[in-house]
Amino acid sequence: MFRLETILFEHSKSSLVKYVLTRYYCGMNDELFNLIERLANLLRQETRLEGQSLGLQPVQQEALYYLSTCNRYSDTMLAVTEFLGLTKGTVSQSLKILESNALIIKVKDKKDKRITHLKVTKAGREFLMKTCPPQKFTDAITSLSVDEEFETKTLLKKVLNNYQQATGRTAFGVCQHCKFNQQTSDGIVCGLTKEALSNDDIMLICKEYAV
Amino acid sequence: MFRLETILFEHSKSSLVKYVLTRYYCGMNDELFNLIERLANLLRQETRLEGQSLGLQPVQQEALYYLSTCNRYSDTMLAVTEFLGLTKGTVSQSLKILESNALIIKVKDKKDKRITHLKVTKAGREFLMKTCPPQKFTDAITSLSVDEEFETKTLLKKVLNNYQQATGRTAFGVCQHCKFNQQTSDGIVCGLTKEALSNDDIMLICKEYAV
DNA sequence: TGATAAATGTTTCGACTCGAAACTATTTTA
């Protein structure tokens, strides 16, 4: 995988001080890692620009975006925490800023008073529609054919699923494709909550997703 | 692209206060964006864990990794700045920390005294070999067949190239596939610098890459 | 040639992010 080589070079002003460095060349394994990191860097950069009008940080926009895509079982602070891979305190603060900007509102759960649902407001949706995904990224995607885009998505989904499983993280996924999603005589039902699901519901992301 | 729908729900304790929200469902365009963001989140999280032993932040590890993969024309602070999409001051500080941890050393350029080359030390290489790419990510990749992995890389490269072009950013790329890379009777030469390139050189990433 | 502009990099500042830990309130467990 790695090739090792020892090289020499001079250090700054102090003449003839030599440092021995070990140098390795990346195997093909690194390449995919590298590509994802670089795409993520560019995305973060563009996201930062898009958020400047409202003074929103990238991480806050990510949280807002997540909340716009998740279902009613997954719109809590803890779910956002899982999704972003951060700690409770950090996420709590980010959400406070989204709330102060009137992009989300907090709605207490009626059954369990500990739980607060986070609902994206009209202003929040409008902001997302303008900015998310960033325009230049969307443009870059169009260079792929429909088949190529589908293929990319399929393969990345495979990697993501495995990665989520390896890290023991909640496997967020689309309700429709979840093993708890059941078609009954009364319509579509969630096997976990036993609640009825609408055609819109099943298109959203759920934190309880399982295959 | 988007489907709009107006929904109603009750707000917290104040009974019967209704909020009108506009809700939209993501078209397929969002999906690729979403996948990359989520993979990046997981990578950042695992990177954070891996760096704890040395007290290294994710962004510092990314800089170190970049420096281990780039050539002698691209191992400067400004190149790292371009690569990470951050500002000079920020990167300068991150590099100072890498230097204080003896993971890189600074080497003044002999021709242009403004330029400082950043060389990864043996300790730096060893740290990277242990931690980069993160183990669980590497494991997740193995779920792909060789062909699938190749296909994914090819497609993501296409997206990245377009994205870099759209943002007007430096298009980092492997020397070997650059248009300035020339095969002459004396060996391989860089058309920009007119310098000879070794077989090792041409495998590294260059900030002057062009197609 | 000599003044001005441009490029490389550092430092400082204030706003923001992050994890850790302590804390409240509610629900579940035993």
Add this chain to the structure above:
DNA sequence: TAAAATAGTTTCGAGTCGAAACATTTATCA
């Protein structure tokens, strides 16, 4: 009914970030 678990907030200190001012060196060009 007491103890444990869950959802969420607040506070603290370390670190990240961009912006701007700065120093040094090199390039431009009149």
